Amino acid sequence: MSQDTAEVIQVDVPPGHPTSPAPPPSNPWLGRERIAGLSLVAFGLFALYAGADLPFRSESGVGSGMLPRALSIILIVLGAVQLAVTWKDRPESTGRWPIRDMLPVLIGVFLFAITIRGHHFGSFEVPTLGMAVATPLAVILSGLAAKDVRLGELVIFAAILTAVCIGLFRYALGLSLPVAPWLIGY
Amino acid sequence: MMAMFEHLGLGLSVAATLQNIFFCFLGCLIGTLVGVLPGVGPVATISILLPVTLSLDPTGALIMLAGIYYGAQYGGSTTAILVNIPGEATAVVTAIDGHEMAKKGQAGLALGLAAIGSFIAGTIATIVIAALAMPMTRLGLLFGPAEYFSLMIMGLVLAVVLAHGSLVKALAMIVAGVLLSCVGADMETGRERMTFDIYMLTDGIEFVVLAMGVFGFGEIFKNLADPEKRDVMRGKIGRLLPTLTELRQNLGAILRGTGLGSVLGVLPGNGAILAPFASYALEKRISDRPQDFGTGVPQAVAGPESANNSGAQTSFIPLLTLGIPPNAVMALMVGAMMIQGIVPGPQVIQNSPDLFWGLVASMWIGNLMLVIINLPLIGVWVKLLKVPYRLLFPAIVAFCCIGLFSISNDGAQVIMAGIMGLVGFALYKLHFEPAPLALGFVLGRLLEEKLRQALIISDGSMTTFVTSPLSLGLLLVGAAALVIAVLPSIRKSRDEIFVED
Numbered sequence: 238m239s240q241d242t243a244e245v246i247q248v249d250v251p252p253g254h255p256t257s258p259a260p261p262p263s264n265p266w267l268g269r270e271r272i273a274g275l276s277l278v279a280f281g282l283f284a285l286y287a288g289a290d291l292p293f294r295s296e297s298g299v300g301s302g303m304l305p306r307a308l309s310i311i312l313i314v315l316g317a318v319q320l321a322v323t324w325k326d327r328p329e330s331t332g333r334w335p336i337r338d339m340l341p342v343l344i345g346v347f348l349f350a351i352t353i354r355g356h357h358f359g360s361f362e363v364p365t366l367g368m369a370v371a372t373p374l375a376v377i378l379s380g381l382a383a384k385d386v387r388l389g390e391l392v393i394f395a396a397i398l399t400a401v402c403i404g405l406f407r408y409a410l411g412l413s414l415p416v417a418p419w420l421i422g423y
Numbered sequence: 424m425m426a427m428f429e430h431l432g433l434g435l436s437v438a439a440t441l442q443n444i445f446f447c448f449l450g451c452l453i454g455t456l457v458g459v460l461p462g463v464g465p466v467a468t469i470s471i472l473l474p475v476t477l478s479l480d481p482t483g484a485l486i487m488l489a490g491i492y493y494g495a496q497y498g499g500s501t502t503a504i505l506v507n508i509p510g511e512a513t514a515v516v517t518a519i520d521g522h523e524m525a526k527k528g529q530a531g532l533a534l535g536l537a538a539i540g541s542f543i544a545g546t547i548a549t550i551v552i553a554a555l556a557m558p559m560t561r562l563g564l565l566f567g568p569a570e571y572f573s574l575m576i577m578g579l580v581l582a583v584v585l586a587h588g589s590l591v592k593a594l595a596m597i598v599a600g601v602l603l604s605c606v607g608a609d610m611e612t613g614r615e616r617m618t619f620d621i622y623m624l625t626d627g628i629e630f631v632v633l634a635m636g637v638f639g640f641g642e643i644f645k646n647l648a649d650p651e652k653r654d655v656m657r658g659k660i661g662r663l664l665p666t667l668t669e670l671r672q673n674l675g676a677i678l679r680g681t682g683l684g685s686v687l688g689v690l691p692g693n694g695a696i697l698a699p700f701a702s703y704a705l706e707k708r709i710s711d712r713p714q715d716f717g718t719g720v721p722q723a724v725a726g727p728e729s730a731n732n733s734g735a736q737t738s739f740i741p742l743l744t745l746g747i748p749p750n751a752v753m754a755l756m757v758g759a760m761m762i763q764g765i766v767p768g769p770q771v772i773q774n775s776p777d778l779f780w781g782l783v784a785s786m787w788i789g790n791l792m793l794v795i796i797n798l799p800l801i802g803v804w805v806k807l808l809k810v811p812y813r814l815l816f817p818a819i820v821a822f823c824c825i826g827l828f829s830i831s832n833d834g835a836q837v838i839m840a841g842i843m844g845l846v847g848f849a850l851y852k853l854h855f856e857p858a859p860l861a862l863g864f865v866l867g868r869l870l871e872e873k874l875r876q877a878l879i880i881s882d883g884s885m886t887t888f889v890t891s892p893l894s895l896g897l898l899l900v901g902a903a904a905l906v907i908a909v910l911p912s913i914r915k916s917r918d919e920i921f922v923e924d
Contacts, residue, residue, distance in 0.1 A: 350834035383813035
């Protein structure tokens with residue numbers, strides 16, 4: 238059945254056109270299920286290391302290290318089981334990891350976090366810029382991540398959304414968020 | 424029986440005050456809005472609004488948050504029918520036949536049946552909650568730490584069994600969730616655990632940060648990587664109200680869906696997600712023409728929609744009577760109650776009956792409102808669906824950032840949620856379900872607390888969990904569920920329910 242379909246597709250491709258791009262080559266060793274298993278083992282080992290200094294038992298019975306250590310070991314075992322169960326399966330690729338496409342969103346979120354109430358980086362200091370600056374920064378930067386971005390539309394949208402957010406969160410809901418301390422004092 | 428109606432009467436007198444009706448309406452409206460919009464769920468919305476509820480009175484706050492949750496179930500079906508994208512996880516099944524009906528020009532009928540089915544389901548579920556409240560509370564008062572511990576273990580196991588896909592992965596997600604909840608100061612000694620002296624982690628990871636990161640940001644990353652095609656229906660919506668004959672044809676499906684939803688919703692471990700799948704499978708099995716399913720059968724919309732609504736409502740039962748949240752939304756409700764100084768558990772119904780019964784009664788009022796919000800305003804929701812994703816997701820980012828910042832006026836929480844978003848994306852890529860992670864995280868602290876209390880009482884003897892008959896029974900149910908799920912034959916039919924299309 239699958240061979241038939243493959244033939245049909247080949248016949249249908251018009252000459253001169255490149256054949257549809259092959260799926261990303263799946264690594265013969267790794268693959269979604271094995272990476273999943275390995276991640277579990279790695280996470281379990283990391284948690285074991287992180288909680289290595291905690292006492293297993295205390296006078297009252299359960300020490301602060303008992304549950305973390307037990308869970309870490311269970312996690313490692315589950316990772317091993319996952320590896321064993323899926324070992325025979327043909328490794329399947331996890332597909333694209335377009336981290337670069339997400340970068341604008343991450344930068345937007347980061348800038349929001351450091352500008353809303355300011356932040357110190359050693360001697361370098363970001364002043365408290367408030368929602369009036371942080372919100373449009375987050376909106377415009379993350380909006381840049383869209384493949385069909387339209388800059389003009391995005392900027393206008395950011396301005397409207399900022400006004401709505403300030404009105405909604407600061408005035409309607411009464412949260413004590415800095416709005417624009419450099420301009421209006423709060 | 425009489426007592427139940429007395430209680431509901433008390434509840435109605437609380438819920439029907441002008442102020443509470445307003446909160447109920449507000450909650451339903453916001454809920455419908457986030458339900459309609461794909462990519463914004465009740466979890467993110469409730470997390471954003473959590474700090475806001477601080478300034479409200481407890482009853483009003485809980486009524487509003489509850490309205491958001493079941494309102495989102497309604498809104499989710501609108502998107503599923505009109506756009507073929509489930510606005511909420513529970514509307515996945517509705518999209519199958521609902522959208523086919525829309526293509527045939529019966530969008531209005533599908534929407535109408537979904538709304539009426541949900542209303543009937545909501546009404547019955549309200550009565551179920553009222554009827555079960557007292558016996559469940561009495562049961563809850565019998566529970567000691569050991570029984571609570573076993574109950575939570577059973578709930579977590581059921582969550583694994585009910586989750587999609589691989590059992591090993593679901594189990595791993597729960598364990599990872601409990602493990603993450605251990606980060607931060609030890610509740611007994613105050614000793615820092617696994618914090619690496621990072622000040623953000625001293626008080627542990629905030630649940631809202633985890634939820635907004637994995638569900639909010641994670642969803643955005645997922646949509647950026649694998650864009651969903653949105654194809655807003657351009658055809659006529661058509662007549663909304665079903666005729667009496669159509670109603671009669673679907674009443675069976677509605678009632679069966681309600682029954683399934685009510686039962687599955689009570690299970691600790693988010694049975695509500697499973698309810699629409701189970702209802703779809705049941706309707707298909709008993710139908711005269713199962714081959715028509717998938718081509719726009721009204722029963723395949725009415726049944727699952729009723730199931731998800733009643734399931735959403737009865738999932739309040741474990742929270743309100745035992746103090747155990749069965750899913751992520753209920754975990755946020757715990758947060759909302761704690762903010763108001765109410766510790767969820769069997770004592771709530773006695774200490775503040777007006778809050779308890781007011782909340783229950785408000786659910787019925789809310790369901791009535793939802794029919795009114797949804798049907799005549801359908802044009803507004805359709806317009807909303809035409810907002811392009813390129814503008815929608817920056818708005819979600821902004822709302823999430825503001826919500827995260829307002830938890831503790833700390834930008835660090837925003838950054839942490841961003842990192843959690845990447846984790847959420849990795850989980851999606853590796854086919855891990857994030858829901859069991861959230862559930863494990865939520866129950867983690869309670870689990871450790873009860874484990875410690877139980878072992879202190881028993882002088883450190885682990886046998887305490889099997890010597891109490893109640894605790895043993897709960898553990899056995901959990902073990903049985905796990906064994907059954909591992910058995911190959913049942914596993915196959917379990918997979919079938921989820922792969923159904």
